[in-house]
Structure formats: structure tokens, C-alpha cells
Amino acid sequence: MLPLRALVCCLLSLPVLAQYTIQRATSPIVIDAVLDEAAWRDAPSMGDFAFNWYKAGDKEQTVAKLLWDDEFLYVSWYARDKHISAYEKQRHGPVSKDDCVEIFIAPNPAKPANYYTWEINAIGTMLNRNRSDWYTGGPTWEPDGVEYRATFHGAAKKDEAPEDDHWIVEMKVPLRNFSRDAAHTPPLPGDEWRLNLSRIGGKTNNQLSSWSPIPPPSVSFHTPSAFGRVVFSGPAQGRRGGRRIRFDPAEARAGAELYNRSCTMCHGLNGAAGDRAPALGAQRRYLRSTSEELFDAVKNGIKGTGMPGSPLSEADVRKMVAYIHSLRATAVDVEVPGNPANGQQLFQAKANCAKCHMVNGRGGILGPDLSSIGAERSLAALRAAITVPKPLPPRGYQPVKVTTTSGVTIAGIVKNQHNTSFQILGTDEKLHLLTSAQIRAIHFETKSLMPADAAAVLTPAELDDLLAFLSRLARSRR
Numbered sequence: 001m002l003p004l005r006a007l008v009c010c011l012l013s014l015p016v017l018a019q020y021t022i023q024r025a026t027s028p029i030v031i032d033a034v035l036d037e038a039a040w041r042d043a044p045s046m047g048d049f050a051f052n053w054y055k056a057g058d059k060e061q062t063v064a065k066l067l068w069d070d071e072f073l074y075v076s077w078y079a080r081d082k083h084i085s086a087y088e089k090q091r092h093g094p095v096s097k098d099d100c101v102e103i104f105i106a107p108n109p110a111k112p113a114n115y116y117t118w119e120i121n122a123i124g125t126m127l128n129r130n131r132s133d134w135y136t137g138g139p140t141w142e143p144d145g146v147e148y149r150a151t152f153h154g155a156a157k158k159d160e161a162p163e164d165d166h167w168i169v170e171m172k173v174p175l176r177n178f179s180r181d182a183a184h185t186p187p188l189p190g191d192e193w194r195l196n197l198s199r200i201g202g203k204t205n206n207q208l209s210s211w212s213p214i215p216p217p218s219v220s221f222h223t224p225s226a227f228g229r230v231v232f233s234g235p236a237q238g239r240r241g242g243r244r245i246r247f248d249p250a251e252a253r254a255g256a257e258l259y260n261r262s263c264t265m266c267h268g269l270n271g272a273a274g275d276r277a278p279a280l281g282a283q284r285r286y287l288r289s290t291s292e293e294l295f296d297a298v299k300n301g302i303k304g305t306g307m308p309g310s311p312l313s314e315a316d317v318r319k320m321v322a323y324i325h326s327l328r329a330t331a332v333d334v335e336v337p338g339n340p341a342n343g344q345q346l347f348q349a350k351a352n353c354a355k356c357h358m359v360n361g362r363g364g365i366l367g368p369d370l371s372s373i374g375a376e377r378s379l380a381a382l383r384a385a386i387t388v389p390k391p392l393p394p395r396g397y398q399p400v401k402v403t404t405t406s407g408v409t410i411a412g413i414v415k416n417q418h419n420t421s422f423q424i425l426g427t428d429e430k431l432h433l434l435t436s437a438q439i440r441a442i443h444f445e446t447k448s449l450m451p452a453d454a455a456a457v458l459t460p461a462e463l464d465d466l467l468a469f470l471s472r473l474a475r476s477r478r
């Protein structure tokens, strides 16, 4: 091996700040420690917490989510916990001795050391501090207008019990609390803040986990340099050039039939390019994109070209327009049935997608990052990607098996190839640099690493849920 390899592999494994896009709340939220609102169901989880320096005992995960609207930042923690205990009742008391969740928020990404803290135990006692350079109050802080609720809110105490399974904290914080440090309150879509969430305390298994990993030697949640990055999303998911194209899926289906009957002597089947006319649905820039422009082109034809006007009724032309929109829409533009939260679970666990794909900074690196895939691909393309094996591995993802002269076998993907050297991203997620002199045998696989067997592995309902999750992956700006 080249000595360089050590260097490159370590660069790849550098600790990364966690990242998350805070979506706008899609429904009103009642603060009751029950996360049953559509807004919470739609919100993606922030991803697994990292156990930075906690070694002994069971590791229990936390599902944290953030949402926002013009007035509030909403935070929820769903803490799996087989041993729940909490005793501190005093406002601003040492709640982190108990089972406790925390969020530290720095609204100015250039000054992460200016941060405000919320620490809440399982019986609903809260501690707040303000660590910003302008704050001259005492060691604790009174944020304005915060509403929150914990599962055992108000109980005199919570002892560990055999039925312990999980507990929840739900909170909303008026955004005006952040106006000293935030660039805008409320934030503008695309604004970035830095923050971290954590779990601590209780008699058994004190967890010490955080959303954004905290690299050694630090063993403190008060490490602003490790705060993750969050970005506030735009007003609606999946805006294309600032304008969301809407169409009725039922009309689009009717239009599909009409199209394949009346337009394919020139255009191709299913909107593909034909012998005498261009594709209507391929990924390219179109001359005509609004409903009015498309209606005019289909109804009246395009003067000076081979595109004729159509004798179809106006209602049928509208169906055709809906169909053309559906061909062009990315997945996030269309209504996708299925439960995205369940899809996210499948992505992490049963379908094993996270092994190879990153979403919002979490997951494997062998496959492409899918954080924005819903805005990049159509629903049909997403379905095909996970159910139809490609005839050949696409460019940049050529799987390979190499045996070195020293007898080591490396499986992975060819990332770069020069006359005498290969750069291979191994299935071990390390980058291997090899010269031809170091290679005894090389075998190029003919199948992509992407399994494309989701239809066999998942039930039809699960497949819908997974597609619902993928279709909502759309970063507003990055």
C-alpha cells in the first residue's frame, strides 16, 4: 500500500458536523408530550445520536425532530429508555442528574459560542442558561414564552419501573428569544444556525449521547465547535425555481392514456423522444413550462414547426398538460402515498439503505448522498432505482475486486483511474490508492452495488412508505 493511503482514509473519517434541514410545520402543534400531529409525522428525524464517551451500559436511541413557523421553533425528543428516573423539582435545579434531554442553540453560525440552553428532565423541570457574550444576567436565564411538556410532567418523582420504555419532551420556543444573535427573526429560508441536542442522566445508563458527535478530547456537551448545522427550509418543499408546479394526479393519469393514443406518431411513448418530436419529460430545460404555455402549444400547435394543433376538447388538453407536468415533476412535487416516518425507519433498518447512503450527514458513503434526491428525480425514477437493476453500473460506481501482490483482496468502487494507478473506495469505506505494480489481479464486476431488490425485500405497503420518505428528501438550499 502507498503511505498516502493512511492519510486519505483518515481524512475521510474526520468527524463531521451533523446537518439537518428544519422543515416548516405542516399542521398546528399542541404541546402535550404526544407527537401525534401530522407536522411531527411528516418531519424527518434528525438521525441517530452519537455516544461520544459513554462506554458502559445499554445505548438507547433518541429520535429528535425540529420544525418551525413564523413564530416558533418546535423541538421534540422521543427517548427510548428502559430505566426512567427523575427527582429534581426546583426550577433551574441540577436536572441533568435525572433522565434529561437538552438542546443548546447558537443562532449565529459565525459565533457558535453565543448559545442558549434548555435542559428538561422526565418530570418536566427545566434549567436554562445563556452563554452569549452580551448576556449580563446571572448563571441562569428566563427565556420568553416557552411552552413545553414532558411525559411525566408535574409528577412528584419518577422512579425506575419495569414497564419503562420511552419518554417524550415536546417544546415550542418563540423565535423572538433569538433576535439578539439571529440574522433574521423569524429566520429567512436558507438561514443557518448551529445547535446540538443531547441525552444525559438517570440512575441507570446515563447515555451521554448527542445529535452532533463531539470529538475527543472534549467530554462536554458545552462544545460549540461540535454543534451541528441546521438550515431553515423554504415555505414549501420542492420548489423549482421558486415556483411549485401543481397538477391533479388523476387528470395526469387520464392524460397519459390520451397521450399514448394521440401524440406518439411524433413524440415517443410515455413522453420519451420520438422520431419526429422531442421528449416531453426527459430531464432537460424546456421552452414551455407553465400550464398556459403548454396548453397553448398542445391546443394551437407551435407555428413554424412540425407541432400541429390538436382537435382534442379543452378538458382533454388540460389532462394532457397535467400529464406533461407529471412527467417533468420531481418526486417532491407530487403527492406520494405512504407513511414517510415508517419509510425512514425502513431506510435505516429493514431495507438497510443507510449502510451505503447518506441522508443529512448520516449514513454510508458507497452510494450517492440522497439528502435531496426527492428534488432531483421523478417518482418513477426513484421507484426504478430501487426496484429495477441497471444493466450496467453507472459512471463513478464501477464495482471492482482487486488482489494485491501482497495477497490482500479489496472490494469496492473505482473512483479514479489513471494509467498506472487506481483509487478505490473500499466496501470498508476507506479510500485505497494502488499502483498497477501493487496489483496482481483486478476484476470488474458487471452489477452495481445498488441492490435494486426493494420490491422483493419489502411488502408493497412498505415500498410505498420508503418512496414517500425518499420523495420528501429535498433540501431547500445548499
Ligand code: HEC
Binding pocket: 259, 262, 263, 264, 265, 266, 267, 276, 277, 278, 280, 286, 287, 288, 294, 297, 298, 302, 305, 306, 307, 308, 310, 320, 324
Ligand atoms: C406531427 C408530429 C407531432 C404530433 C402529432 C404532436 N407533436 Fe408535439 N411537437 C412536435 C414537434 C416537432 C415539436 C417541437 C417544436 C419545436 O421545435 O418547438 C413538438 C413540441 C411539443 C411541445 C413543446 C415542448 C417544449 O418543451 O416546448 C409539447 C408540449 C407537445 N409537443 C405536446 C404534444 C402533445 C400533447 C401531442 C398530442 C396531442 C403532440 N405534441 C403531438 C410534433 C408533434
Ligand code: HEC
Binding pocket: 347, 351, 352, 353, 354, 355, 356, 357, 366, 367, 368, 373, 377, 382, 385, 386, 390, 393, 394, 397, 448, 449, 450, 451, 454, 466, 470
Ligand atoms: C451495498 C450498498 C447499497 C445499498 C445497501 C443501497 N444502495 Fe442505493 N445505491 C448504491 C450505489 C453504489 C448507487 C449508485 C450506482 C447505481 O445507481 O447503481 C446507488 C444508487 C441509488 C439511487 C439512485 C440515486 C440517483 O442519483 O439517481 C437511489 C435512489 C438509491 N440508491 C436508493 C437506495 C435505497 C432506497 C436503498 C435501500 C432500499 C439503497 N439504495 C440501498 C449502493 C447501495
